[in-house]
Amino acid sequence: xxxxxxxxxxLNPTPVRTIAGKDIRDALRDRFILIVTAFxxxxxxxxxxxxxxxxxxxxxxxxxxxxxxxxxxxSADAIKAPEFYPLRLLRGAIExxxxxxxAIAILIGYRSAASERGRQTLALMLTRPMRRWQFxxxxxxxxxxxxxxxxxxxLGGLTLLLHLMSxxxxxxxxxxxxxxxxxxxxxxxxxxFLVSFILSLHMKQPSHALLVAFAIWLxxxxxxxxxxxxxxxxxxxxxxxxxxxxxxKPDQIQIMKGFATFETVxxxxxxxxxxxxxxxxxFAVLGIKATYAGMPLGPILIEMLGNLIxxxxxxxxxxxxxxxxxxxxxxxxxx
Amino acid sequence: MPEPMIRLNRLTQSFxxxxxxxxxxxxxxxxxxFGFLGHNGAGKTTTIQMLTTLARPAxxxxxxxxxxxxxxxxxVRRRIGYVPENVRLYDTLTAxxxxxxxxxxSGVADPKRRVAEVLDLLECTYLADKRVGGFSKGMRxxxxxxxxxxxxxxxxxxxxxxxGLDPMGIKMLRDLVMRLNTEFGMTIFxxxxxxxxxxxxxxxxxxxxxxxxxxxDRIEAVTARYGDDAALEELYLSLTPVGRLAEVx
Numbered sequence: 071x072x073x074x075x076x077x078x079x080x081l082n083p084t085p086v087r088t089i090a091g092k093d094i095r096d097a098l099r100d101r102f103i104l105i106v107t108a109f110x111x112x113x114x115x116x117x118x119x120x121x122x123x124x125x126x127x128x129x130x131x132x133x134x135x136x137x138x139x140x141x142x143x144x145s146a147d148a149i150k151a152p153e154f155y156p157l158r159l160l161r162g163a164i165e166x167x168x169x170x171x172x173a174i175a176i177l178i179g180y181r182s183a184a185s186e187r188g189r190q191t192l193a194l195m196l197t198r199p200m201r202r203w204q205f206x207x208x209x210x211x212x213x214x215x216x217x218x219x220x221x222x223x224x225l226g227g228l229t230l231l232l233h234l235m236s237x238x239x240x241x242x243x244x245x246x247x248x249x250x251x252x253x254x255x256x257x258x259x260x261x262x263f264l265v266s267f268i269l270s271l272h273m274k275q276p277s278h279a280l281l282v283a284f285a286i287w288l289x290x291x292x293x294x295x296x297x298x299x300x301x302x303x304x305x306x307x308x309x310x311x312x313x314x315x316x317x318x319k320p321d322q323i324q325i326m327k328g329f330a331t332f333e334t335v336x337x338x339x340x341x342x343x344x345x346x347x348x349x350x351x352x353f354a355v356l357g358i359k360a361t362y363a364g365m366p367l368g369p370i371l372i373e374m375l376g377n378l379i380x381x382x383x384x385x386x387x388x389x390x391x392x393x394x395x396x397x398x399x400x401x402x403x404x405x
Numbered sequence: 406m407p408e409p410m411i412r413l414n415r416l417t418q419s420f421x422x423x424x425x426x427x428x429x430x431x432x433x434x435x436x437x438x439f440g441f442l443g444h445n446g447a448g449k450t451t452t453i454q455m456l457t458t459l460a461r462p463a464x465x466x467x468x469x470x471x472x473x474x475x476x477x478x479x480x481v482r483r484r485i486g487y488v489p490e491n492v493r494l495y496d497t498l499t500a501x502x503x504x505x506x507x508x509x510x511s512g513v514a515d516p517k518r519r520v521a522e523v524l525d526l527l528e529c530t531y532l533a534d535k536r537v538g539g540f541s542k543g544m545r546x547x548x549x550x551x552x553x554x555x556x557x558x559x560x561x562x563x564x565x566x567x568x569g570l571d572p573m574g575i576k577m578l579r580d581l582v583m584r585l586n587t588e589f590g591m592t593i594f595x596x597x598x599x600x601x602x603x604x605x606x607x608x609x610x611x612x613x614x615x616x617x618x619x620x621x622d623r624i625e626a627v628t629a630r631y632g633d634d635a636a637l638e639e640l641y642l643s644l645t646p647v648g649r650l651a652e653v654x
Contacts, residue, residue, distance in 0.1 A: 190490075
């Protein structure tokens with residue numbers, strides 16, 4: 071090659087951006103991505119509408135009871151009006167992101183790696199003047215960008231609907247809470263994207279990688295949080311064992327001391343699941359958990375900092391692993 | 406004597422204890438069209454993977470355009486183009502979008518202009534705005550070749566470039582390869598099964614059998630000794646185990 075020709079070539083400073091841009095353009099033309107995003111949006115919408123119907127039913131019941139009392143000439147103070155926190159209606163949507171959002175992230179991660187294998191485009195990329203980590207970073211950036219965009223669409227749409235449905239509208243504090251939940255949801259789904267992406271890139275058969283990724287999803291999303299919940303001694307009776315038996319708080323503490331080892335194991339199982347951290351954090355920020363309803367955002371964030379750190383450290387750790395693992399070209403050429 | 410464009414020095418690769426390429430040593434001069442022959446599994450693709458920096462050799466060394474494949478992979482990548490067997494590209498993107506993507510990754514200064522030039526050179530400007538998903542094998546191969554020459558590489562690696570092409574497609578590809586060699590001075594390293602293509606296109610050949618180099622010479626020497634295409638086929642058959650099995654049968 072002549073010097074002039076060589077001089078016209080510069081070492082591309084932005085292969086990460088180039089790969090990410092290509093992946094996003096490719097994905098937006100792929101019906102699969104559009105269908106799964108629409109599916110998540112629909113599931114979240116159904117959950118929101120179901121929550122709204124339940125709330126409307128509570129309000130109707132209250133209004134009927136109030137009208138009956140007033141008709142009898144009695145005071146309506148004896149019955150408590152249902153509390154209305156509009157963000158609580160997002161509970162179903164959060165649960166859909168927890169389960170379906172994580173599953174979609176796995177599919178996007180698998181697609182991101184497997185689509186390059188077999189059709190040999192990976193070999194074309196890796197024979198360009200760029201570092202291997204730049205390829206991984208570009209792919210990861212695109213995948214996480216797609217998740218961020220999809221979640222923004224879903225949560226943005228639900229926010230608009232909530233604003234219109236609630237009648238009282240959403241304030242800046244509510245919008246800030248939803249924005250925080252969006253950012254954490256991106257980090258949460260990124261964990262599953264990265265697990266699937268790493269496995270699909272490095273395992274001998276990408277299809278096996280998908281199975282392993284879904285086994286991990288099953289364990290973290292469905293099994294571990296359920297084990298944590300169902301093994302909780304206080305959850306053995308509806309409404310709580312201690313509450314039903316009218317056991318005072320000091321006595322509760324005394325009783326639970328006898329279950330210290332059991333509780334450590336149970337809590338450990340729960341803590342191991344990034345899903346549980348996501349649920350605890352989002353339920354607190356949105357006031358879905360009664361303890362946090364009406365509580366200012368600052369103290370909630372301080373109390374939930376551990377959950378937040380866990381989610382972001384998991385995502386960052388997986389991202390670092392994806393960048394650090396050396397690529398095996400022999401594997402990359404096989405579908 | 407000028408330094409060869411490609412130099413292999415006891416290049417070796419093995420997978421799971423099986424030696425795929427066994428201490429391969431040879432030189433390929435600048436401006437050659439080099440034909441690399443061998444039966445399936447002989448180690449041709451593995452050799453290309455090492456020379457294009459896709460795989461690290463287990464032992465031995467090689468240089469491409471004067472740069473070591475292990476210690477200077479980025480410098481090697483700046484100077485090579487690679488067309489794998491059955492290249493598929495991105496189906497949802499148009500030919501131009503695919504090429505602009507690869508031009509950007511190669512650091513081409515003005516990707517759009519260069520893509521237009523290359524499509525014009527390969528006489529396939531009409532494919533520019535069509536999605537690759539609907540392309541025939543021949544069209545894909547043409548775009549595949551285009552992506553490999555966007556950055557004007559010194560060496561072009563082609564892995565079974567005529568695989569799956571019809572006679573017209575094979576002729577078109579042969580003409581293109583010869584043009585790239587004569588007009589732009591590219592050194593071509595081509596894996597192939599097709600003896601007839603070797604005779605019509607290459608300036609030197611080598612035969613690989615079970616990872617070992619069993620023959621390497623200039624094409625004139627071969628044709629002077631054996632005369633025509635049929636003799637070249639006899640040479641290949643006599644040098645490879647597949648050929649010996651065919652003789653027994």
